Amino acid sequence: MRDASAYWKANIRLVIGCLIVWFVVSFGFGILLAKPLNSIHLGGYKLGFWFAQQGSIYVFVALIFFYANKMNKLDKKYHVEED
Amino acid sequence: MDLKTLTFLVVGATFALYIFIALKTRASTTSEFYVAGKGIHPILNGMATAADWMSAASFISMAGLIAFKGFDASVYLMGWTGGYVLLAMLLAPYLRKYGKFTVPEFIGDRFYSKGARIVAVICLIVASLTYVIGQMKGIGVAFSRFLEIDFAHGLIAGMVIVFIYAVLGGMKGVTYTQIAQYCVLIFAYTVPAVFISLQLTGNPIPQLGLGSTMNDGSGMMLLDKLDHVLVDLGFSAYTMQKGSTLNMFLLTMSLMIGTAGLPHVITRFFTVPKVKDARFSAGWALVFIAILYTTAPAVGAMARLNLVNTIQTGPIGSPQGNLKYANRPSWFEKWEETGLLKFKDKNHDGRIQYYGKNKAFAVKAKAFGWKGNEMVKVDRDIMVLANPEIANLPNWVIALVAAGGIAAALSTAAGLLLAIASSISHDLLKGVFMPNINDKQELMASRIAMSFAIVVAGYLGMNPPGFAAQVVALAFGLAASSLFPALMLGIFVKRVNNIGAISGMLAGLGTTLVYIFWFKGWLFIKSTAMLPDDAAHWLFGISPGSFGAIGALFNFTVALVVSSMTKEPPEHIQRLVEDIRIPAISGVVAAEN
Incomplete structure (x- = not known):
């Protein structure tokens, strides 16, 4: 069962990493730090506002695909992929 | 052609399409009825999930909410999309691996307890039923406003359509119709947005238009102009925060956890062939949702600007x-x-x-x-x-918006009704009360449960209980405080046992219900509220709708503490948990031997 638990640990590490990014872009940039970030501009957007209404959503999409791709590789590495 | 005839034609054409799909996709086994035979391509499932998820509220109400709340409405944008990250990483692949039909079934098996399964069924039915009332109302409103049919007849027309494809086709029929409905609703949502963005900024992409310079020769950025115009008229600035940060934080968290815990969304990930498909499918679902959710802020801001400029x-x-x-x-x-x-x-x-x-x-x-x-x-x-009328768009765009609103309401209603029907026939009948019925009888039972659910939802849509407007908070509160923690602990913490899980669910559910009822009135009877429902009276300024995240925290804590003080789960349950964590066991076993 050593392989299985190594696979699970690698998965947990990956999930934690992704969730940190998830938290930072939405709760961090979009809510807690929105005010200071608003002094920076991205085109016609204030940056905090952009993260809250646009950016966080784009990052969420990218995160899920990143995770799914990484997991595919982990599945192969630990020989647990489905046929 | 006049607007009414055109609307009839467009809406009629979409209905003909849905019925055509229904006839093509009849379900003949329980697996097809509950999970579409687990044969849906991940991209198509993503599209169906998006239609399932985006309700009449997302289509009709959200942009308006953003238009009037500005920055503060970001909680809905982040909350209703961020949940998919949790779903993709914490729930969907493992529940797909587990490979059965319903959410309460997993809870019942993992916590080896019929009690836990019944608690889950109750949460599911209350959350889904309250949610479906809003959809039924949306269908009725769309019909009555655009086709000038009275509310009741509009509602019945909608019920008949759902009946045809959901009862015949089950999850299989619902999935393929939802794919068609997604196409209708996203087209209907983006076309007017593109036109309006072009008019105001010259940029055809609304997401970029919102961050562009105005077309009016002022040289000002659209959002700066909007802030300026609103402040000059004594409104608060659009891009500025008005509410409390703590409340925004908790509401966003509650909506995210609630989204991930809503059974009709989770079930959609049971329909794909593989674990890996479940992960990607969540990504695709969010892509299709994001197309609407990133357009909505542009629609909201531009509509507000147009409204003010029309009057001033x-x-x-x-x-x-x-x-x-x-x-x-x-x-x-x-x-x-x-x-x-x-x-x-x-x-x-x-x-x-x-x-x-x-x-x-x-x-x-x-x-x-x-x-x-x-x-x-x-x-x-x-x-x-x-919006299309304010921007003077042609009549066919207005007709399209009507068809889009109806598609959004129908697709969500069908998904919710299916979740209710499945848990009645599969969890209650087959799982608890009549375990001996065969596949064919169960299929019949689920069709009857579905018909029954449609009639109940239709009745409630026509005679909405006084609390209909309040129930969204309840649906998300229940999903966030009871279902999400139970599912997540079931997968990630082997040590959590039956007593721990049930006490956790009851603690989360209890605190959330009490908090909501304390301010909204017991069972939403206004006169029984213990305190007025405003920021000054809320505990630490936490609104009842934001409490789900706190309820979830209670659930997690109680489940972990109680489990650590009581007996370890039996051997076969621990093996079940190990099994769902790995997509395919064969490789590991081979490596071990």
């Missing part, structure tokens, strides 16, 4: 600066007839004054001879529906 035609304070009521555009008149837009000429000057509550501005307004904001009602739901 000249300099603020000059006698000719405001639109004459007699010259109001035709959409204004049309929405006045529905009662969703109301004007009252408080200073009897025959012109419309629309301004905010800022105290400094009130002094100025008095000097102008204004006697209060005369737009006494601007219902936020009209923003999306009236």
Whole structure:
């Protein structure tokens, strides 16, 4: 069962990493730090506002695909992929 | 062709399409009925999930909410999308691996307890049923407003359509119709947004238009202009935060956890062939959702700007600066007839004054001879529906928006009804009360449960209980405080046992219900509320709708503490947990031997 638990640990590490990014872009940039970030501009957007209404959503999409791709590789590495 | 005939044609054509799909996709086994035979391609499942998830509220109400709340409405944008990250990483792949039909079934098996399964069924039915009432109402409203059919007949037409494809096709029929409905609703949502973005900024992509320079020669950025115009009229700045940060934080968290815990969404990930498909499918679902959710802020901001500019035609304070009521555009008149837009000429000057509550501005307004904001009602739901008319778009766009709104309501209603029917026939009948029925009898039972659910939902849609508007908080609160933690602990913490899980669910559920009822009234009977429902009385300023995250925290804590003090789960349950964590066991076993 050593392989299985190594696979699970690698998965947990990956999930934690992704969730940190998830938290930072939405709760961090979009809510807690929105005010200071608003002094920076991205085109016609204030940056905090952009993260809250646009950016966080784009990052969420990218995160899920990143995770799914990484997991595919982990599945192969630990020989647990489905046929 | 006049608008009404055109709308009939467009809506009729979409209905013909849904029925055609229904006839092509009959379900003949319970697996097809509950999970579409687990044969849906991940991209198609993503599209179906998006339609399932985006309700009449997302389609009709959200942009209006953003238009009037500005930055503060970000909680809905982040909350209703961020949940998919949790779903993709914490729930969907493992529940797909587990490979059965319903959410309560997993909870019942993992915590080896019929009690836990029944608690889960109750949460599922309450959350889904309250949610479905809103959809039924949405269908009725769309019919009555666009086709001028009365509310009840519109509702019955919608019920018949859902009945045909959901009862015949089960999850299989629902999935393929949802794919078609997604295409209709996203087209209907983006076309007017593109036109309006072009008109205001010259940029055809609304997401970029919102961050662009205005087309009016002022050289100002659209959002700066909007802030400016609103502040000048005594409203608060659009891009500024108004509510408390703690409440925004908790509401976003509650909506995210609630989204991930809603059973009708989770079940969609049971329909794909493999674990790996479940992960990607969540990504695709969010892509299809994001197309609408990133367009909505542009629709909201542009609609608000158009509305203010329509009324405030000249300099603020000059006698000719405001639109004459007699010259109001035709959409204004049309929405006045529905009662969703109301004007009252408080200073009897025959012109419309629309301004905010800022105290400094009130002094100025008095000097102008204004006697209060005369737009006494601007219902936020009209923003999306009236948008094409405000922007003078052709009639076929308006007809399309009607079909899109109906598609959004129908697809969500069907998904919810299916979740209810499955848990009645599979969890209650087959799982608890009549374990000996065969596959064919169970399929019949689920069809009957489905028909029954449609009738109940239709009845409640027609006679909505007084609390219909409040129930969204309840649905998300229940999903966040009871289902999500139970599912997540079931997968990630092997040590959590039956007693721990049940006490956790009851603790989360109990605290959340009590908190909501404390301010909204017991069972939403207003007169029984213990405290007034406003920020000054909320505990630490936490609104009842934001409490789900706290309830979830109680659930997690109680489940972990109680489990650690009671007996470890039996061997076969621990093996079940190990098994769902790995997509395919064969490789590991081979490596071990």
